[in-house]
Amino acid sequence: MPEPVSISLTVNGIAREGRCEPRKLLVDFIREDLELTGTHVGCEHGICGACTVIVNGEAARSCLMLAVQAEGAEILTIEGLAKDGKFHPLQEAFRQHHGLQCGFCTPGMLLTALDFLRVNPHPTELEIREGIAAVLCRCTGYQGIVKAVDAAAKELGRTTG
Amino acid sequence: MAFLRSPHAHARIGRVDLASARAMPGVVTCVTAADLRDTVRPLRAASRMTGYHATDLLPLAADKVRYQGEPVVAVVAESRYVAEDAVDAIAVEWSPLPPVPDARAAMAAESPLVHEEFGTNVILTRAFRHGDVDPALAGAALVVRERFRFRRHAALPIENRAALAAWNADGLTLWSSTQVPGMVRDALAESLAVPGHRIRVVAPDVGGGFGLKSSVYAEEIAVAALARRVGRPVKWIGDRREDLLASTQAWDEEIDATLALDGHGTIRGLRASVLADVGAYSIVPWTASIEVIQVISFLPGPYRVPAYLGEGAGVATNKAPMGPYRGVGRPVATFVMESLLDRAARRLGLDPREIRRRNFITEFPWRSPSGIVWDSGSFAETLDEAARLADWDGVRAAQSLRGDATRRLGVGVASYVELTGIGSAIPASPGADIATGTEGATVRVDPTGTVTASFGLACHGQGHETTLAQVVADTLGARLDDVRVVHGDTSAGPIGTGTYASRSAVLGGGAAILASRSVREKALAIAAHQLEADARDIELQESAAWVRGAPDRRVSLREIARSAYLGARRLPKGLEPGLEATRYYDPFFGTASSATHIAVVEVDLALGAVTVLRHVVVEDCGRVINPRIVEGQTIGGVAQGIGGALLEELVYDDQAQLATGSLMDYLPPTAWEIPPIVVRHLDRPSPSTIGGFKGVGEGGTIGAPAAIANAVSDALGSLGVEIAELPVTPDRIFRLLASRAPRTG
Ligand code: FES
Ligand code: FES
Numbered sequence: 001m002p003e004p005v006s007i008s009l010t011v012n013g014i015a016r017e018g019r020c021e022p023r024k025l026l027v028d029f030i031r032e033d034l035e036l037t038g039t040h041v042g043c044e045h046g047i048c049g050a051c052t053v054i055v056n057g058e059a060a061r062s063c064l065m066l067a068v069q070a071e072g073a074e075i076l077t078i079e080g081l082a083k084d085g086k087f088h089p090l091q092e093a094f095r096q097h098h099g100l101q102c103g104f105c106t107p108g109m110l111l112t113a114l115d116f117l118r119v120n121p122h123p124t125e126l127e128i129r130e131g132i133a134a135v136l137c138r139c140t141g142y143q144g145i146v147k148a149v150d151a152a153a154k155e156l157g158r159t160t161g
Numbered sequence: 162m163a164f165l166r167s168p169h170a171h172a173r174i175g176r177v178d179l180a181s182a183r184a185m186p187g188v189v190t191c192v193t194a195a196d197l198r199d200t201v202r203p204l205r206a207a208s209r210m211t212g213y214h215a216t217d218l219l220p221l222a223a224d225k226v227r228y229q230g231e232p233v234v235a236v237v238a239e240s241r242y243v244a245e246d247a248v249d250a251i252a253v254e255w256s257p258l259p260p261v262p263d264a265r266a267a268m269a270a271e272s273p274l275v276h277e278e279f280g281t282n283v284i285l286t287r288a289f290r291h292g293d294v295d296p297a298l299a300g301a302a303l304v305v306r307e308r309f310r311f312r313r314h315a316a317l318p319i320e321n322r323a324a325l326a327a328w329n330a331d332g333l334t335l336w337s338s339t340q341v342p343g344m345v346r347d348a349l350a351e352s353l354a355v356p357g358h359r360i361r362v363v364a365p366d367v368g369g370g371f372g373l374k375s376s377v378y379a380e381e382i383a384v385a386a387l388a389r390r391v392g393r394p395v396k397w398i399g400d401r402r403e404d405l406l407a408s409t410q411a412w413d414e415e416i417d418a419t420l421a422l423d424g425h426g427t428i429r430g431l432r433a434s435v436l437a438d439v440g441a442y443s444i445v446p447w448t449a450s451i452e453v454i455q456v457i458s459f460l461p462g463p464y465r466v467p468a469y470l471g472e473g474a475g476v477a478t479n480k481a482p483m484g485p486y487r488g489v490g491r492p493v494a495t496f497v498m499e500s501l502l503d504r505a506a507r508r509l510g511l512d513p514r515e516i517r518r519r520n521f522i523t524e525f526p527w528r529s530p531s532g533i534v535w536d537s538g539s540f541a542e543t544l545d546e547a548a549r550l551a552d553w554d555g556v557r558a559a560q561s562l563r564g565d566a567t568r569r570l571g572v573g574v575a576s577y578v579e580l581t582g583i584g585s586a587i588p589a590s591p592g593a594d595i596a597t598g599t600e601g602a603t604v605r606v607d608p609t610g611t612v613t614a615s616f617g618l619a620c621h622g623q624g625h626e627t628t629l630a631q632v633v634a635d636t637l638g639a640r641l642d643d644v645r646v647v648h649g650d651t652s653a654g655p656i657g658t659g660t661y662a663s664r665s666a667v668l669g670g671g672a673a674i675l676a677s678r679s680v681r682e683k684a685l686a687i688a689a690h691q692l693e694a695d696a697r698d699i700e701l702q703e704s705a706a707w708v709r710g711a712p713d714r715r716v717s718l719r720e721i722a723r724s725a726y727l728g729a730r731r732l733p734k735g736l737e738p739g740l741e742a743t744r745y746y747d748p749f750f751g752t753a754s755s756a757t758h759i760a761v762v763e764v765d766l767a768l769g770a771v772t773v774l775r776h777v778v779v780e781d782c783g784r785v786i787n788p789r790i791v792e793g794q795t796i797g798g799v800a801q802g803i804g805g806a807l808l809e810e811l812v813y814d815d816q817a818q819l820a821t822g823s824l825m826d827y828l829p830p831t832a833w834e835i836p837p838i839v840v841r842h843l844d845r846p847s848p849s850t851i852g853g854f855k856g857v858g859e860g861g862t863i864g865a866p867a868a869i870a871n872a873v874s875d876a877l878g879s880l881g882v883e884i885a886e887l888p889v890t891p892d893r894i895f896r897l898l899a900s901r902a903p904r905t906g
Binding site: 021023024040041042043044045047048050098101102103105128129130132133136137138139140141142143144145146 | 320368371833861
């Protein structure tokens with residue numbers, strides 16, 4: 001077995017360090033070593049999107065990355081989305097529009113939507129559907145999620161001018 | 162923990178060499194069935210059905226494997242990575258046997274047997290008879306016949322199954338991603354020979370279930386047995402491949418059906434014979450009958466069927482076991498009946514809506530040909546409203562404008578009625594000895610005036626924390642914010658089985674009302690004593706009680722509760738201290754939810770692709786506790802129905818090897834494939850349940866596949882194509898069109 005390696009990175013604005021085998025997936029490192037279990041695992045082969053986190057500003061599937069590849073990276077997980085005990089407008093919109101049922105897809109869905117709205121701040125409904133098609137939800141039929149992302153886009157557009 | 166799972170569909174297990182795996186650093190133990198034989202008893206799903214064969218549920222396969230993915234060796238290690246390394250280091254001597262790849266093959270006289278000791282692969286049969294079907298068919302003006310096929314599906318919750326077991330001096334705690342903690346506790350007590358009160362099963366925040374997590378699984382028993390053996394907590398988190406290979410699968414049936422009608426389109430009789438591929442084992446506790454018997458039970462639908470013969474057979478094959486998936490049998494039954502009606506309407510030149518109106522049951526209560534009692538139903542009303550919302554006539558006009566375009570429009574309807582909130586009269590699994598007909602609630606006001614309502618239910622996305630809190634708050638007269646709902650923990654609530662079969666609002670809600678009423682009555686008595694008034698003159702709302710007409714003579718629920726626990730000194734004479742009640746509810750027959758779905762689709766003839774343009778559901782789910790949650794349940798169900806109708810299929814090859822073992826091959830719908838879904842509720846309280854609730858969790862999935870199939874048949878009607886097989890993938894459409902195309906050259 002190869003020797004464990006050290007990894008330092010910034011997670012949700014906080015410098016973190018850990019040691020793990022070079023083969024360890026980033027998602028397992030986040031969940032097991034950093035004990036941030038809000039990031040979920042649904043397939044480990046890059047399809048479901050449950051493991052989505054933001055790596056250096058862009059959405060990435062943490063099941064398709066090794067932890068060692070995140071050396072020096074800046075990562076945002078779902079635990080870092082709310083600020084000062086206040087929900088992010090996307091989270092608030094998911095709550096308002098029944099954008100979750102079991103909640104298992106929700107962390108990946110929220111971070112995917114965050115990245116999507118960064119790239120496309122004023123999307124149409126079809127663009128939202130295309131944007132969040134990167135994440136599978138088995139509970140909601142997506143309608144509440146589409147509404148929530150639409151509402152959050154409007155709210156973010158209003159607050160950021 | 163990780164499992165070595167069988168790579169073969171059917172094979173004898175020879176020598177298993179664990180030596181190198183055991184020697185690996187970080188490996189705690191590796192065990193086979195033989196190592197657990199003395200400490201784990203097999204479980205069997207019992208049933209009184211005649212001709213039924215129960216199979217053993219063991220944590221690990223002994224002697225032979227019967228489906229690809231069946232667990233054979235369990236490895237406990239310091240991490241899943243190490244456990245998987247160890248699995249790779251295990252050598253098994255397999256003697257492959259010829260597999261039984263599907264139900265038809267399994268029926269052949271020369272077929273290998275999945276379970277030799279039964280002498281047959283047919284592990285159950287059942288029939289429902291009503292009236293005399295032969296003369297009805299013989300004398301009918303119109304007879305439509307079809308062989309329908311509904312392919313195998315996966316429920317696919319996004320959270321895979323998982324279990325963690327820990328023992329201490331008090332006994333076992335099992336955390337499991339299950340819908341049925343109560344059933345799992347009872348099963349573990351039996352298989353591990355541990356008293357039930359020493360077992361706690363907790364199912365916190367389960368990531369979706371849809372029926373897949375409502376059976377007892379080998380892995381749950383394995384973690385518990387292994388944790389006892391190694392004296393440390395043991396955890397197994399299934400991955401997606403394990404889920405697709407070894408979770409229960411659904412809906413795999415072939416149905417030969419014949420519908421007889423008179424010249425006006427009035428149904429004279431229905432005959433159906435259903436062949437179900439139930440996979441390798443009869444699941445605990447439901448038995449292998451759960452799907453096929455529901456198909457023949459519900460085939461007559463919301464229609465008057467004077468003569469009926471429905472026969473079903475469950476046949477063992479070398480596939481993962483069949484189990485419940487949202488709708489259980491009813492998506493298949495509805496697909497068959499609604500397709501037959503549309504075929505009849507086409508032959509008779511009737512509007513699909515009209516043929517349904519002519520046959521809807523209009524008198525209630527109505528005893529169906531399979532013995533189910535429909536207490537109510539709003540069939541014609543849901544149909545008319547759905548047609549209006551879907552703009553049925555507009556679609557017809559657009560169709561004639563498009564003519565022979567390569568993108569055809571189609572509109573399809575499906576009406577159904579389903580039994581929800583099933584009580585003890587009709588067990589959720591016929592003949593099986595499971596307490597599916599009752600559920601309890603404990604409502605407790607503590608001395609601070611807040612309310613805890615605990616249930617044996619296990620929510621996994623249905624929003625019970627909201628809806629049941631609403632029911633308790635309304636009934637008791639407490640503030641919603643003061644009510645906390647506790648569920649999914651066998652040691653935190655009354656006895657119950659769990660959440661499945663659209664039962665929680667009806668049974669849990671009913672028990673919550675009964676318990677809240679008892680608590681309210683006592684609170685009123687205490688308040689009356691404190692306020693020196695008659696209990697009949699006390700109002701109790703929003704956690705405060707006052708004398709009617711004198712609102713400043715008031716006490717808070719907190720003051721009432723404090724007195725309740727301070728005892729006799731503060732209480733009316735003879736009143737027992739405490740402010741809590743546990744009540745159980747059995748809705749006996751259950752109640753009838755109904756709906757009409759209408760789908761509008763576009764079929765691209767060149768690509769064979771079907772796009773659902775819109776989908777309308779008008780439903781009668783009784784008194785609505787929370788419209789947003791009902792809508793969410795329905796839309797989510799429709800999305801699964803769309804997946805089931807167009808995209809999703811578990812494909813096994815002729816060696817019974819799963820060809821769709823990842824999400825690259827098994828395709829649940831994304832947001833892109835799901836159209837806007839319109840849902841309307843008719844608020845028609847059930848006449849037979851406490852609270853007037855009817856269940857709604859499964860309905861979306863029941864109606865959607867049938868409506869979509871009918872819409873596709875409608876789009877392709879002029880080409881002579883009628884859909885008889887789901888999912889209707891581009892490949893299937895392409896073949897259907899090719900078989901109809903005039904030959905050239
Ligand atoms: S777990 Fe990473 S995409 Fe599914
Ligand atoms: S809310 Fe359950 S998977 Fe999306």
